[in-house]
Amino acid sequence: MRKIISLLLVMSITLSSSSLSFFQPSLVSAEENTVVNTINTEKSNVIQSSTPLEEELTKEENEIQPTVLPVWAAWTLGAIAGAVISELVSDIYSEVKNYVYNSKSQQAANTNLAGSIYDINMFGDKFNATLSANHVGDGKTNNTVRVTTLQKALNARGYNTTVDGLWGANTKSSVKNFQASKGITSDGVVGKGTWYYLQNK
Numbered sequence: 001m002r003k004i005i006s007l008l009l010v011m012s013i014t015l016s017s018s019s020l021s022f023f024q025p026s027l028v029s030a031e032e033n034t035v036v037n038t039i040n041t042e043k044s045n046v047i048q049s050s051t052p053l054e055e056e057l058t059k060e061e062n063e064i065q066p067t068v069l070p071v072w073a074a075w076t077l078g079a080i081a082g083a084v085i086s087e088l089v090s091d092i093y094s095e096v097k098n099y100v101y102n103s104k105s106q107q108a109a110n111t112n113l114a115g116s117i118y119d120i121n122m123f124g125d126k127f128n129a130t131l132s133a134n135h136v137g138d139g140k141t142n143n144t145v146r147v148t149t150l151q152k153a154l155n156a157r158g159y160n161t162t163v164d165g166l167w168g169a170n171t172k173s174s175v176k177n178f179q180a181s182k183g184i185t186s187d188g189v190v191g192k193g194t195w196y197y198l199q200n201k
Contacts, residue, residue, distance in 0.1 A: 118192045120199055125149040129195035137175070137189030142167040150190055153198040154178060 118129040125145055127134045133141050136150050144165040151171055154161040159174040172188040179186040182197045190198075 117200075118196060120149075120195050122199055123149055123152050129192040134195075135189065135191050136167060137172070137187075137191075138167075140167075140189065147171065150175070150198070157198070 116128065116130070120127050120129050120134075125148075127146070129135075133143065134146055136142055136146050147167050148163060148165040151161045151163040151165075151174075154171070154174045155163065157178060159178055161171055161174040175190055175194065176186045176188045178198070179188075179194060184193055184197065
């Protein structure tokens with residue numbers, strides 16, 4: 001704004017000088033020289049006063065210039081961002097793939113177990129004989145419910161066995177005798193094969 005005002009002042013003085021020379025052509029003496037000197041002085045003052053303003057405006061313009069990254073820095077940041085995104089996508093894909101695979105595998109396992117010949121249902125006790133947790137014998141889990149079901153099944157087959165839910169020598173002896181009668185390994189361990197014969201044969 002200061003610069004504009006100064007320029008208008010110069011123009012005004014210049015026009016005044018021209019008008020003065022036009023309307024008073026005979027005044028070419030000391031009076032004209034005085035006017036010209038005054039105009040030159042004003043012009044000099046305006047130019048001198050406008051210089052700091054121009055420098056200030058230039059400084060402000062430089063300060064608000066946007067920061068531009070060098071080409072190599074932009075390329076490096078882009079490469080790093082690309083690598084990070086690629087790694088994240090790869091991890092997410094692997095997680096989803098494993099989840100889907102495990103879900104399908106579990107569904108297939110459940111389907112195979114459903115209706116299996118090793119699904120046992122005796123004396124109100126239902127379980128799958130392929131699971132080791134349902135096996136009975138030395139070193140096995142020997143779940144009380146499973147042992148009780150075994151003892152009841154042996155009794156039903158004519159093998160005198162105490163029904164107490166505890167795995168012991170009496171129950172083991174009855175198991176071995178039963179296994180021998182069916183032509184299967186007589187080891188006293190009730191796995192899926194022995195459970196199958198107890199239920200179906």
